[in-house]
Amino acid sequence: MEQQQAGKRSIALPITLVILVFSLIGNVFLYSQFLQHKQENNFEAGQSIYEAGSATKQFVEELLPLLEALEQSKGMEERFPLNFEIGKMAANSSAVIAFAEEAESFPLEPKKINAELFSLFLEEKVTGLQIIGRHAGPLNEEEQASITELKGTFVKMSGILKNFNTNIEGNRIAIIRLSSGIDWPELVEELQQAIIPH
Numbered sequence: 001m002e003q004q005q006a007g008k009r010s011i012a013l014p015i016t017l018v019i020l021v022f023s024l025i026g027n028v029f030l031y032s033q034f035l036q037h038k039q040e041n042n043f044e045a046g047q048s049i050y051e052a053g054s055a056t057k058q059f060v061e062e063l064l065p066l067l068e069a070l071e072q073s074k075g076m077e078e079r080f081p082l083n084f085e086i087g088k089m090a091a092n093s094s095a096v097i098a099f100a101e102e103a104e105s106f107p108l109e110p111k112k113i114n115a116e117l118f119s120l121f122l123e124e125k126v127t128g129l130q131i132i133g134r135h136a137g138p139l140n141e142e143e144q145a146s147i148t149e150l151k152g153t154f155v156k157m158s159g160i161l162k163n164f165n166t167n168i169e170g171n172r173i174a175i176i177r178l179s180s181g182i183d184w185p186e187l188v189e190e191l192q193q194a195i196i197p198h
Helices: 002-072 076-091 094-105 115-131 141-161 172-178 185-195
Strands: none
Touching: 002 076, 002 094, 002 115, 002 141, 002 172, 076 115, 094 115, 094 185, 115 141, 115 185, 141 185
16 A cells, blocks of 8 residues: 555656646746737837937927028018928927827826927917918018027927937837836926926
């Protein structure tokens, strides 16, 4: 009887060890899959931030020379094509709002970023540019002051956005790093400060 129990124990131990090894292998595999999935999600989030930030930087850089040209314009014939270009840009300003929304949805404490402010600013200021100077001759003082003020805001925004690194395209590690909130939400906060009238 005792001999039979000893025989049973000798078979049970290797079977238990095999089950344990397979269980550990399964757990390691599942954990590695989880990490890979998490990294993929972080890459997608980082890519979204990168695209919104890059497009915002491009928007600001392309709008500045148009503001400069509008400010220097002498008559309606000069302003007509500028207003057309500004209208196209106003229609493409969604990248700025997307960048603000990325920062707004980021878990910052306390909550400092309000994407709605960016939307209102673009609606009022950039879209409003299309009705400036729809008359013969040079701009009047009020129009000139309005463009000068807006140009000053965009110069500030351009300076802030110089700190957003657009040279990381294709760099997976740098893109993933964006998803952890390093070096960019504070830029959106500074942009918000620049667009709020003081």
